Amino acid sequence: MRSLKLALLATVAVVGITSAASAADLIIGSEPGPVYDDYASVDWSGPYAGLWVSGQTGSIFGLGANLGVNVLIDKNLLAGAEGSVAWLSDDSWQGQVHGKLGFAAETFAIYGLAGIGVNSITDAYAPVGVGAEVMLADNLSLKAEYQYQWDLDTSADDAHVAKFGFNWHF
Numbered sequence: 001m002r003s004l005k006l007a008l009l010a011t012v013a014v015v016g017i018t019s020a021a022s023a024a025d026l027i028i029g030s031e032p033g034p035v036y037d038d039y040a041s042v043d044w045s046g047p048y049a050g051l052w053v054s055g056q057t058g059s060i061f062g063l064g065a066n067l068g069v070n071v072l073i074d075k076n077l078l079a080g081a082e083g084s085v086a087w088l089s090d091d092s093w094q095g096q097v098h099g100k101l102g103f104a105a106e107t108f109a110i111y112g113l114a115g116i117g118v119n120s121i122t123d124a125y126a127p128v129g130v131g132a133e134v135m136l137a138d139n140l141s142l143k144a145e146y147q148y149q150w151d152l153d154t155s156a157d158d159a160h161v162a163k164f165g166f167n168w169h170f
Contacts (some may be wrong), residue, residue: 052165105137124152
């Protein structure tokens with residue numbers, strides 16, 4: 001009988017130690033760490049410079065450069081001004097200034113534009129259009145624009161223009 005009591009006591013001790021050891025190995029979930037958003041600090045405000053290529057009616061292609069400045073109003077409302085100069089494949093050049101107004105959210109901006117320009121062949125024109133930009137890196141964005149350029153001297157030289165390029169934001 002004594003050996004039965006010892007065996008029972010040993011069994012209870014082994015079960016007690018084993019469950020205590022298992023309890024010590026419990027994995028308790030921890031609070032998740034902070035979430036880092038790489039583009040949370042994207043600020044479209046400030047000056048920028050860029051290069052672009054264009055295509056327009058009449059199979060004319062162009063290479064250009066631009067300088068501009070953006071201001072964020074009320075977190076998502078984007079306003080800005082831009083000046084550009086271009087050389088066109090028909091051996092003409094053009095320069096224009098336009099204002100823009102649109103919406104910016106995180107890494108994406110979309111806007112409308114209107115302004116005034118001058119072309120070495122047809123003199124003055126009025127560009128109106130839309131554009132979009134996406135931030136590719138901290139200070140580098142890819143842009144695409146469509147413009148309708150009304151020739152202010154004669155309606156025969158109105159042009160549809162598509163621009164694609166990069167902007168470096170300072």
